[in-house]
Amino acid sequence: MTAAQEDLVREETNSPAFPARLDTPTVEDGAAIWRIARDSQALDLNSSYSYLLWCRDFARTSVVARDDSGEPVGFVTGYVRPERPETLVVWQVAVDYAYRGRGLAAFMLDGLTERVASLGVRQVETTITPSNEASNRLFTSYGKRHGADVSREVLFHGGLFPDGHDPEVLYRIGPLAAAAAA
Structure with a gap:
């Protein structure tokens, strides 16, 4: 963990230590995820x-975030858009119930985007349903931390889903300040 990440964790968790480390997921992590x-x-x-x-x-x-015993306690899944190789699409973010409220989701998202900056990623996209206030806060604060604009527009309206799904709002976050400085 870099000193800047430690400061971010302390700021968001009010704790001097963080009980998880970031890692690349393996197939063996699939069931836990x-x-x-x-x-x-x-x-x-x-x-x-x-x-x-x-x-x-x-x-x-x-x-994937791992606890002291190496077990997954959170994850962020993402991919680079084939048509826009500078864009990381964040598919899902989740934290085990026992680790919620400690800034782990923000820590994982920051760690992941720091890692993929070497791939040329300068922007993040994700979709969020209007009722998901936690994700809205997570990605809005992510944009602020990275000095990036956050734009929103409906990507898929509810009528496109066969199961009565809520609309999915596309968040575009970028350019990322860290990527611009690299």
Whole structure:
């Protein structure tokens, strides 16, 4: 963890230490990541198979947080858009219930974007349903921390979903100050 990350963690958690370390997910993490997503009660749960594939095919653009014993306690899944290789799309962010409220989601998101900056990433996109206030706060504060503009527009209106899903609002965050300085 860099000194700047430690300062961010202290600022968001009011704690001198952080009980998790960031790592690249492996296929062996897929089941735990699926359970964290399921237990979040906020995410659209994908098949367990998809989390295994994600850990295999998109590990480089995803991150897992591990506790002292090495068990996953949070994750961020993402991928680089093929049509826009400077854009990281964040697919899901989830934190185990016991680790919530400590700034872990922000810590993971910052750590991941620091890592993918070497791939040329200068912008982050994600979609959030209007009722997901925690994700709205997470990505709005992320934009502020990184000196980036945050724009919002409906990407998929509710009528496009066959299951009565809420609309998905696209958040575009960028350019990232850290990437601009690199």
